[in-house]
Amino acid sequence: MGILITGLVLFLGIHLVPVLTGMRNNLFSSLGEKRYKGMFSLVSALGLILIVVGYARAPSEPYLFAPFPFAIMIAPLVMIISFILLAAANMKTHIRHTVKHPMLIGVGLWATVHMLANGELKATLLFGAFLAYAIIDLLSATSRHAVKSFTPTSRHDVRAVLGGIVIALLVMTVHRLLFGVKAVHWGV
Template sequence: MEILILGLLLFLGLHLIPTVPALKAPLVHAFGENRYKGLFALLAAFGLTLIIAGYASAPGGTRLFASSIGARHAAPLAMVISFILFSAANMKTHIRAWVKHPMLLGLAIWALVHLLANGHGKATLLFSAFLAYAVIDLFSVIQRKTYKQFTPAWKFDVIAVISGLLLALLVMTFHRQLMGVAVVPWGV
């Protein structure tokens, strides 16, 4: 469990740096923009690796609460929505223009439905940490008004919807292979 906690602290801690401009600015100044981004990416990848390894090796832990049947039934649709939001986050979509921060909203949906659908210790730690991060960062970007203006194009919405749907179906199909839990009847 310690590896999982270390990975969460590193990965999410790094991603919280931009929420405190007074912390980020000196780091960018000290390292330079490109080195800062490179170091950020390298440390984030290491943190994500620790999260994956830590989650895989940690025991399930004590069941902290009963799994929500409603969350388990809603999870496939919630994952389709999350993956569409993830896909729309870096394209000039109408979805992004309307939602403003689709990556954080998709992450919050993903984390919340997984948190409620599980209930054992390591899952509660993982998904509550990501949910807390998404909420904190979402409030931060709204407060800082960090939203880039752009002209959306429908072709990007079509790409986001199709790629998000396909990726969600792929993950659901192989969820048992990846995570040890079948989430849809057609899963392998």
């Protein structure tokens, strides 16, 4: 469990640096843009690797609560919405223009439905940490009015929706191969 926790601290910790604008600005000015982005990427990658390895090695028990059947039932729909939001976050979409922070909302939806559909300590730790990150970062971004100005286009919305649906369906199809749990009855 220690590897998982270390990975979460590194990955989510570095992603919370922009929330601490003073720290972020100091690091950015002392390291320069390239080194700051390089450090950010390196710490993120190391954290992500430790999360994957730590989660795989962590015991499945204890269970903190019984999985919520409703969360299991709605997970496929929530994941399609989540993937659409994640895709829209990096495009000039009307979705992004309206929602403002689709990536954080998508991560929050992903984390919530996965946490409620599992019940294991390791799953609650993993998805609870990502949910907490999404909430903290969303509150910070909203209070800082951290929204880039752009002109949305419908073609980006179409790409985000279609891309989000396709990727979500692919992930659900191979979920058991990737994560050891069959997410949909038609999955492999």
